[in-house]
Amino acid sequence: MLLPIPPSYLFLSLKKNTMIFEDDAKERLTVYELDEANYHLIFDVRETDMTFIWNTGDSMNITIDKVPYHLQKHQIIFLTEFHKIDSVSLQTARMVRFNQPFYCIVNHDNEVGSKGLLFFGASGVPIVSITNDAVRDFELSWEIFSAEMRKADILKKDMLQAMLKRLLILSVRILRQSTNFHKLEKVQADIIREFNYLVERHFAEHHDVAFYASKLNKSPKTLSNLFSIASNRAPLHIIHDRIMIHARRQINYTNLSIKEIAYGLGYEDIQTFSRFFKNKEGVSPAQYREKFARATTAA
DSSP, rough: OOOOOOOOEEEEEEEETTEEEEEETEEEEEEEEETTTTTGGOOOOTTOOOEEEEOOOOEEEETTTTTEEEEEEEEEEEEESOOOOOEEEEEEEEEEEEEEEOOTTTHHHHHHHOOOTTOOOSSOOHHHHOOGGHHHHHHHHHHHHHHHOOOOOOOOHHHHHHHHHHHHHHHHHHHHHHHHGSSSSSSHHHHHHHHHHHHHHHHHOOOOOHHHHHHHTTTTTHHHHHHHHHHSSSSSHHHHHHHHHHHHHHHHOOOOOOHHHHHHHHHHHHHHHHHHHHHSSSSHHHHHHHHHHHHHHHH
């Protein structure tokens, strides 16, 4: 005799183009079929949310932290809760959003290998282009994913996690092959991913490569050599770029003074921060804020 699943075990909402799994432990997974009528769901980001959006239409435009991105058909963009989504224009897309209690990509990095690559990369917003020979793998995974969301079973969460991991692994494989990561041994690639993750965690307090090298038990020279194989950006450039992402975000979306922003990013005096910012952006922080304010008013 089959026993019914206790009502407290899970919450499953099946709405048009939206499927939600949530249990008593607040483990949450949402799967969406997006179109022009419901794309606003993209903006509903909660604490610890991880998101990936698969464009299935001819094109998609999304602006994140005031930076515009154009996605072609079968491209996927990966976001964390810290990305500020400003605007979206799409025809059709698929979106998966899950929180840390449902699946922690940091604690389970050995299963997927997405930390510091798809998420918490410190190197901008990752976009994966699904190759023609991989489209069917993604389509099949999505079909099974959607079917599992509609089922009621005591092993439901395990199956959903397994399908989530499959989609992430497929994406990691493509991203590795489309970059120079495939030229590295696994241990070397893991060092770069860990460096990216450490920068994401510590960029506001530590601006020097030596700190991250010591955390990885490597010399700064070793890190530089690895990055010269896998990227055209040196470790110091990645640290500086991550500082700039946060600086722009604070200037654009908060009322904090330039002095407060500088202090929050580990700069003891505003002059040092202003020189750094102007060297990277071409204008001072104050001028950048004025420029942004004028653009907002004009819009």
